[in-house]
Amino acid sequence: MRYDIIAIIASPRGMSQMRQLVKGLPASFPAPVVCLAQCHSAFPAQLAAESALPVRWVEAGERMQPAHVYISPPGRTPLLVDDGSISLAPYGPESTALQPQDRFLTSIARKYGSRALCIVLGNVVHRG
Secondary structure, three states: OOOOEEEEEEOHHHHHHHHHHHHOOOOOOOOOEEEEEOOOOOHHHHHHHHOOOOEEEOOOOOEOOOOOEEEOOOOEEEEEOOOOEEEEEEOOOOOOOOOHHHHHHHHHHHHHHHHEEEEEEOOOOOOO
C-alpha cells in the first residue's frame, strides 16, 4: 500500500530510532515525512547530513513536498489544515488542551485518513 504522508512521533527515547528510519529512506521517497519530536536545535541539520532527503523545521503556512522531512520546532505542534498547508500550534496547558501528540495525529487523520502511516517511537504515554 502506498501512503500519502508518513507521520512520526518520537520521544527523547525514540530519537535514535527516528534517525535510523529517516536515514534509510531513499531520495525518491514518494511522500512527505512530518515529525513531532522533542529534539535540540541542531537536530534537523545533523539529520540532513545523514539523510538522502532534505530535513528542516516545519514552517507555518507551507505545503509539504514528497521526499522531504519536516521536524516540529520546540514547543510547537504541526497541524495539517484542509487546504494542505501546515499551521503551528503552541503547546497548551495540559489540563485544558489535548496533548500535542493527540492534536498532531487528529489533524493527520482528518486530512489523510487511511492514506497516512503514523509511527510512534519511544515512550510517549502521558503520565499526568
